[in-house]
Amino acid sequence: MTNRRDFFKSFAKPLVKSEEEMTSSLLRPPYGSTESLFQSECPSCESKACVASCDEKIIFITKDGTPILDFSKNGCTLCDACAEVCEAGVLSLANTESATRLNAVFKISLDACVAHHGVICHSCKEPCIDDAILFNGMFNPVIDDEKCTACGFCISRCPTQAIDFRVMELQGQTHGQPQGQPQGIAPTV
Numbered sequence: 001m002t003n004r005r006d007f008f009k010s011f012a013k014p015l016v017k018s019e020e021e022m023t024s025s026l027l028r029p030p031y032g033s034t035e036s037l038f039q040s041e042c043p044s045c046e047s048k049a050c051v052a053s054c055d056e057k058i059i060f061i062t063k064d065g066t067p068i069l070d071f072s073k074n075g076c077t078l079c080d081a082c083a084e085v086c087e088a089g090v091l092s093l094a095n096t097e098s099a100t101r102l103n104a105v106f107k108i109s110l111d112a113c114v115a116h117h118g119v120i121c122h123s124c125k126e127p128c129i130d131d132a133i134l135f136n137g138m139f140n141p142v143i144d145d146e147k148c149t150a151c152g153f154c155i156s157r158c159p160t161q162a163i164d165f166r167v168m169e170l171q172g173q174t175h176g177q178p179q180g181q182p183q184g185i186a187p188t189v
C-alpha cells in the first residue's frame with residue numbers, strides 16, 4: 001500500500017517545473033539598493049558580517065564573494081540584523097523598499113502542487129504569516145502578489161517542491177522606484 005510520503009513523491013518527480021515556468025536565481029538579502037553595489041563592495045568585505053548576523057542561517061557567500069539567500073531550510077523574517085551589521089552600506093535600513101519585501105515573485109506550480117490535483121494539503125499556508133496563499137475552498141492555492149513579501153518560508157514546507165520564485169532587478173530602492181523586470185541570471189554557487 002502506498003504511504004503518504006510515497007504519494008507526495010509521485011507528484012514531485014514526474015511533474016517537474018518547466019524552465020519557462022519558474023527559474024530560481026540569485027536572490028540577494030533584503031535592504032539592498034542595486035545589484036552593482038553588491039558586486040562592487042561585497043567581494044572586498046572581509047567580515048562578511050551579514051552571514052553571522054542571520055539567525056535563520058539563510059545568507060551564504062557565493063564564489064564571487066557576494067551574499068545570496070537560500071530558502072531550502074528557512075525564510076527571512078526581515079529582522080534588520082544583516083542591515084545593521086553591514087559596514088559597507090550595501091545593506092541599509094535606508095533602503096525602505098527592500099526593507100519590507102524581498103525582490104522576488106513567488107509562484108505555485110499548478111502541475112506539481114497536490115492541492116491542484118484534488119489532495120488536501122495546507123503545508124504552505126501555515127508558515128505564511130502574511131496570509132498571502134489563497135485557497136479556493138480546500139484546494140487550488142495561488143499566491144497573492146500584493147500580500148506576498150517573498151519571505152521564502154513556504155518553500156521548504158512544500159512536500160512536492162511546488163513553490164519557486166523569480167528574482168526581480170533591484171533598482172535603487174531608496175527612492176522607491178518600481179522593481180523592474182525579472183533578471184533571469186543563473187546561480188553561481
Ligand code: SF4
Nearest residue numbers: 042045049050086088
Ligand atoms: S556585510 Fe555587507 S558588504 Fe559584507 S558581504 Fe555582507 S552585504 Fe556585503
Ligand code: SF4
Nearest residue numbers: 054076077078079082
Ligand atoms: S533580515 Fe534577518 S532573517 Fe532576513 S536575511 Fe537579514 S538577518 Fe537573515
Ligand code: SF4
Nearest residue numbers: 128148149151152154
Ligand atoms: S507566499 Fe510569500 S509571504 Fe507567504 S510564506 Fe511564501 S514567500 Fe512568504
